[in-house]
Amino acid sequence: MAGKVVVVSGVGPGLGRHVVEHALAAGGSVVLSARSRDYSDELAAELGERYGSERLSVTPCDVTVDESCRSLMDATEDRFGGVDGVVANAFATGSYNVTLEEADVDSWMPAFDVNFFGSLRLVKAAIPALKRRRGGTVVFVGSQIVRRVRAGRGAYASSKAALLTASHVLARELGPYGIRVNTVVPGRMWGPSLHTYIGHLAEQRGTSFDEQVDVMVNDVSLPRLATDEECARAVVFLSSELSAAMTGQAVDTNAGETFH
8 A cells, every 4th residue: 555545534543543553554644633633643653653644644524514525635635645545433323122113203314324324424525536546445444233233223224234235335336537436334343342242241241351242253154253464455446456346345254244
């Protein structure tokens, strides 16, 4: 990825952090973005010491606002001279254990606003810059929930399923410009978010943390869970020339939880 400029939205201490770090390790320059710049500034300072601050920039962005997305791309071009890749990593989880029968339909909108429409706004804002580079990459972050749908997670699952279909549409629409659009579909990712979730499950079910981990591990093919860092490597692969012939694809990184 030497000489490539990648914008990563929704940067946090899990997947986003590792995407940024591996893109830098592969030679790229990275713009870190999230609604708040507190964590992004901290991460940029840490990684700047290792990879060089000239290859890092922080620009806040709310992906639910068109103007914010356009400002992000403008700032990236001003700082680095162009945009070669976009990683749409911002997400909203939606409600847990609430069926459509129990829910107000409007309660589904926040998940769609971020996961689906927010990702589309981000990409739409990036298209002019990507076209000026005569090509580039878009990587959406999907979810294994589209493979194993669970009751009570309708907003999140449906928004990610819509995003997966949108990636196919955009692969067709943007392909003539040399812009590739792919999706990484993580399963359970061992990292800060899953660690917190397992702790809540153990408390709710009156079991130990390790017992809940064992239940999850027993549900996949490998004798362990995939990590958020391993999923980040797949994101960077799809952002690099190593995947030059791939577009419209969904790459599952789930330790063999499901096969597609």
